[in-house]
Every structure is written in C-alpha cells, then in structure tokens.
Amino acid sequence: MAQTRAPRADAVRNRKKILDAAREQITAHGPDAGMDEIAAAAGVAVGTLYRHFPTKNDLVTAVIAEFLAQVAEAAEAARERHASGSRAVDEITGFLAYVTKETATNRAVKAAARTLGADPVGGDAEARAGAALATLIQAGQADGDIHQDVTVDDLYLLFNNVPTEEPPASRDRWLTLVLTGLTTHTRTT
Template sequence: MTQTRAPRADAVRNRKKILAAARAQITERGPDAGMDEIAAAAGVAVGTLYRHFPTKTDLVAAVIAEFMDQVAADAEAARDRVTAGAPALDEINAFLGRVIEASATNHAVKAAAHALGADTGAGADQRRAEAALATLIHQAQADGDVHPDVTVDDIYLLFNTAPTDQPQATRTRWLTLTLPGLTTSARTTDG
C-alpha cells in the first residue's frame, strides 16, 4: 500500500505565487503572456513553473478552476448566511456584485482560456455554486422577494451578459438597472 505525501510547504507557496502571477500577467497582457514572464513575476525559476504546469493551457485552466472554487465558496457562504437568517434577496444582490467584479478582474484570463481551449474541470465547483444559488433563489421566492420564474440559469445569464470589460462605474450601473428584473416588486407575472 502506497501512501501519498502531502505537498511540501514551499511547493504549495510556489503554486500560489505562480497562479497569482499568471492571473496578473494574463490580465495585463492577455493570452500572449509568456511562461518566462509569469515565472519571473512569481519569483520562481521557469523549471518550477513547468513542474507545476507543463503547458500554458494547464496554467490558465488552473487559474480559472481557482476562480470557480472561489465563486462556489462565496455562494455557499451566502447560502449559510441565509440559513442563519440573513435576507435572501440581499445575499443574491451582494453575491452578483462580487462575482461580476471578480469576473471583470479575470476577464482576460477567461478570454485566454477560451483562446487556448483550456478545460477548466470546474464541473464540481459549478455544481456547488448552482446548488447554493438554488437555495438562495428558493428562499427569496419563499420570502416573496424574487419572481417565481427566476432560476439559476437566469443568474448565469446575468453573469454572461455583464459588461465585465467596462469600468467599475458602468458595471455598478448595469447591476442597478438589471437586478430589479429578478424581483417581484419590479415586474408583473406577465413578465
């Protein structure tokens, strides 16, 4: 029976530094950010970068997967606050704002992932986020605050149409204009 050793502390630190540097370099330079530049920005040798991520596609996929894990954790934390008594509509609004802002920061990384054909393997994290969002939506509907026909797919539609390539003030304005479409007070059942 073979036991798997936990990664060394320096390997974990290096991986985190590489992911942060990759996110920053790709955000600044797009998919053309070089592995050498990413390694330099992370303060690691190029060989260390390639040990963790054999290709740029692997690196970009890891950055996106990390982002999806953070989104899922955020959705679960919002769900837990609602379970503890926080208003579901407030949590939905705040969650949407946080994800849109984070998506704006990661806009170039997502474009690079698409350009490189990276498989993010984010299925499990996406399912976690969807389950937490479903709970938030159902509670807000039970509270009478969110229209009965709103679904998790509608939330993803909002994410996909958000102006993440625009300035922060524009994103905030877009969210202010869009959110009322989810609520019962903003539209009739005719929709």
C-alpha cells in the same frame, strides 16, 4: 498500499506564487502573457513553472478553477448568512455584485481561457455554487422577492454577460437593471 506523500512546503509555496503571478500577468497582458514572464513574476525558474503546469492551457485552467472555487465559497457563504437570518434577495444581490466586480477584475483571464480552450466549467465548484444559489433562489421566491421563473442557469447567463470592459459606474448600472429583471421589487434609481 503505499501512502501518498503530501507535497513539500516549497512546492506548495511555488505553486501559489505561480498562480498569483499568472493571474496578474494574464490580467495585465491577456492571453499573450508568456510562460517566461509568468515564471519571472513568480520568482521561480521556468522549469519549476513547467513542473507544476506542463502547458499554458494547464496554467490558465488552474487560475480559472481557483476563481470558480472562490465563487463557490462566496455562494455558500451567502447561503449560510441566509440560514442565519438574512434575506435571500439581499444575499443574491450581494453575490451578483461580488461576481460582477470579480469578473471585471479577471476579464483578461476569462478571455485567455476562451482563447486557449481551457474549460474548467463543471466539476465540484460549479456544483457547490449551483446548489447554494438554488437554495437562495427558492427562498427568495418563497418570500415573494424573486420572480418564480428565475433559475440558477439565468444567473450563469448573467455572469457570462457582465460588461467587463465598462467602468465601475456602468457595471453598477448594469447590475441595477439586471436586478429589476430578477426581483419583484420596482427600481428606485
């Protein structure tokens, strides 16, 4: 059986540069960001970009998959902090604030994915995030801080409706209102 060779260091660096440039270009220019412009911003030849990502859809899918992996890592870190003694409701609140900010920052990438039909939803990252969030929700419900009918799907519904075009103060206000619906605590502001 032949051994699979690890990617060359320069290939790994180029892939990272391409993903970083794609994220920046799509965020700045939306779905109209061109592959030539992305390659130039990454400092690689267009052929190098196409070797890594044969289509624009492949590139956008990779950018979004990378973002979903970061979300999964954040959810798992919140679960670990809870396991070390923090309150589940505080971890859910912090996680929602993180996703709200990051989704707003990546709003053009999200729009590009819808436009291009990239659909990385599902898979390992979503399963990891869902498992971590389910643990936090159940713990918050057991503590009496989270309404009993709240589910992971409710959090996903919220993520898909973050007011990404609004300024930070409006997004913070949205989050305050959302948390009132999720938690048993009354609003103080």
